[in-house]
Amino acid sequence: MKYSVLTQDAYKQKTDCLILGIPEGKSLPKSLTDLDGSLDGLLKGLFAAGDISSNTGEVSWVHTPDKPAKRLLFVGLGKSKELDAAKTRKAISAVMSALAKSSAGNAVSTLSEYASKSFPNDRIVEHSILALENALYKFDQLKSEKAKPGKLKQLKLTGTKADSEAVTKATAIAKGVALTKDLGNLPGNICTPEYLATQAKDMAKSYKSVKTTVLDEKKMKELGMGSLLSVAAGSAEPPRLITIEYKGADSKQKPHVLVGKGITFDTGGISLKPGQSMDEMKYDMCGAASVFGTLTALAEMNAPINVVGVVAAAENMPGGKATKPGDIVTSMSGQTIEILNTDAEGRLVLCDALTYCEKFNPQTVVDIATLTGACIIALGNETTGLMANDEKLAQEILAAGQASGDRAWQLPLWDEYQSALDSNFADMQNIGDRAAGTITAACFLSRFTKKYRWAHLDIAGVAWTSGKAKGASGRPVPMLTEYLLNKL
Ligand code: BES
Ligand code: MN
Ligand code: ZN
Numbered sequence: 001m002k003y004s005v006l007t008q009d010a011y012k013q014k015t016d017c018l019i020l021g022i023p024e025g026k027s028l029p030k031s032l033t034d035l036d037g038s039l040d041g042l043l044k045g046l047f048a049a050g051d052i053s054s055n056t057g058e059v060s061w062v063h064t065p066d067k068p069a070k071r072l073l074f075v076g077l078g079k080s081k082e083l084d085a086a087k088t089r090k091a092i093s094a095v096m097s098a099l100a101k102s103s104a105g106n107a108v109s110t111l112s113e114y115a116s117k118s119f120p121n122d123r124i125v126e127h128s129i130l131a132l133e134n135a136l137y138k139f140d141q142l143k144s145e146k147a148k149p150g151k152l153k154q155l156k157l158t159g160t161k162a163d164s165e166a167v168t169k170a171t172a173i174a175k176g177v178a179l180t181k182d183l184g185n186l187p188g189n190i191c192t193p194e195y196l197a198t199q200a201k202d203m204a205k206s207y208k209s210v211k212t213t214v215l216d217e218k219k220m221k222e223l224g225m226g227s228l229l230s231v232a233a234g235s236a237e238p239p240r241l242i243t244i245e246y247k248g249a250d251s252k253q254k255p256h257v258l259v260g261k262g263i264t265f266d267t268g269g270i271s272l273k274p275g276q277s278m279d280e281m282k283y284d285m286c287g288a289a290s291v292f293g294t295l296t297a298l299a300e301m302n303a304p305i306n307v308v309g310v311v312a313a314a315e316n317m318p319g320g321k322a323t324k325p326g327d328i329v330t331s332m333s334g335q336t337i338e339i340l341n342t343d344a345e346g347r348l349v350l351c352d353a354l355t356y357c358e359k360f361n362p363q364t365v366v367d368i369a370t371l372t373g374a375c376i377i378a379l380g381n382e383t384t385g386l387m388a389n390d391e392k393l394a395q396e397i398l399a400a401g402q403a404s405g406d407r408a409w410q411l412p413l414w415d416e417y418q419s420a421l422d423s424n425f426a427d428m429q430n431i432g433d434r435a436a437g438t439i440t441a442a443c444f445l446s447r448f449t450k451k452y453r454w455a456h457l458d459i460a461g462v463a464w465t466s467g468k469a470k471g472a473s474g475r476p477v478p479m480l481t482e483y484l485l486n487k488l
Helices: 031-039 040-048 083-100 121-136 162-185 194-208 217-223 226-232 279-298 346-360 373-379 391-403 415-421 435-448 477-485
Strands: 004-008 013-021 059-063 069-078 104-110 154-158 210-215 238-247 255-266 306-316 328-331 336-339 364-369 384-387 408-410 453-460
Touching: 004 391, 031 040, 040 059, 059 083, 083 121, 083 217, 121 154, 121 162, 121 391, 154 415, 154 477, 162 279, 162 477, 194 210, 194 238, 194 255, 194 279, 194 306, 210 217, 210 477, 217 226, 217 346, 226 306, 226 346, 238 346, 255 279, 279 306, 279 477, 306 408, 336 391, 346 364, 346 435, 364 391, 364 477, 373 384, 373 391, 373 435, 384 391, 384 435, 391 408, 391 453, 391 477, 415 435, 435 453
Parallel strands: 004 154, 013 069, 013 104, 104 154, 255 306, 255 364, 364 453, 384 408
Antiparallel strands: 059 069, 210 238, 238 306, 328 336, 384 453
16 A cells, blocks of 8 residues: 655545545535535535534545546544544544445545644544554455455545655554564464564564574573473473564663563463363464564664564463472572462563563563453453553553553552462462452562563453454554654
């Protein structure tokens, strides 16, 4: 898809599809008067009859052979006074899915007319591109019959020259999102820890600014990563600790580190999960996938920043050599852990990855993990759970979520919750009781992040969609990229 900013008059463009916003009102918006004049008042009539809807996110097609466009695609914007970022995003998403399904080969969007202080045109451009790429995304690499390539080849978005930066940014993020989705959608028999390692090496081949190192079991043993290794013990797939270094700035600049949970399949281990929907546990590496996606986005746009991605990749299986409830392991930090539930494995791989991060002397560390079912109970599938040991960092991430529309909500990480992890036999146990499961999981991680500013993102709810539209979402790549770009 080719995207560009259109600085000329959109109403004079020859196009297959002209996209127009339609706010609620007694009559057509003024911007459409000239257009309607050339159509002999057709639009006024359709609007009056209710055939062009102004309800937020409702689309209406009007065919007007080459006057000036082959078709007009209207999207309702609701009451213009209430047109905020959320409503604008909803309308843009709806109109871009309609466009993706249409037979138009090219389109022009005039939605810059509805830019405001709270949602300026660079955001409109950015969200239009991400929404269209989302709508066009297909995962058919494992189907024998591939989808036909779509007709749509080009989208022009009205704006000023300055908005072309938003085009560059959004196309880079879209590429990262698509990679994150692909990795998430791949099944556990293909997307193994070794597959993720190969993926990281491929990234280093594609981008000069990227360097990849992969640690195998032997190396992890030497480093004392007893916790990470205990998760992989029951699996025939060997674990991998993958480091992807993106260098966009001077070497003197301390890096930001992203740590991803990369459980390529989570059966629960000996604390076996119920069979219902267990297939969805192939998405348990979506934190890792979002690290790949974010680094891809940064490398694509040549962002002048240093970011290190660390992925803790393992498969959680039962088996003769698998870790058992009650087993005690020693983490790389030296702290001992009593594993009461082998299904709380995410924190066990992350804690060693978080200790490993210290060697990068990081400015900040953010881990991303499909960590707890409890997070889905607390926040549903809309919102990422955020916990941090540094309030400024937490606020920066929340702001990046707001700005990108890929939002998070903070939960408390107060000391009072820590006692849930007291163990009779080791320095800590790996689970609390049923209460505050998302927070006690973060409490566990916080014991390994004392040496730097750290935030934890629980993406169990947002990383994928269940049901008929089952698939990875590509979140929170937009939020993470926004957060890192704000550092520039
Ligand atoms: N990967 C799961 C968390 C999860 C559950 C993600 C459902 C997405 C959907 C994680 O490894 C897990 O099993 N967590 C347990 C923790 C419990 C044993 C303390 C959970 O949430 O039940
Ligand atoms: Mn688990
Ligand atoms: Zn898991």
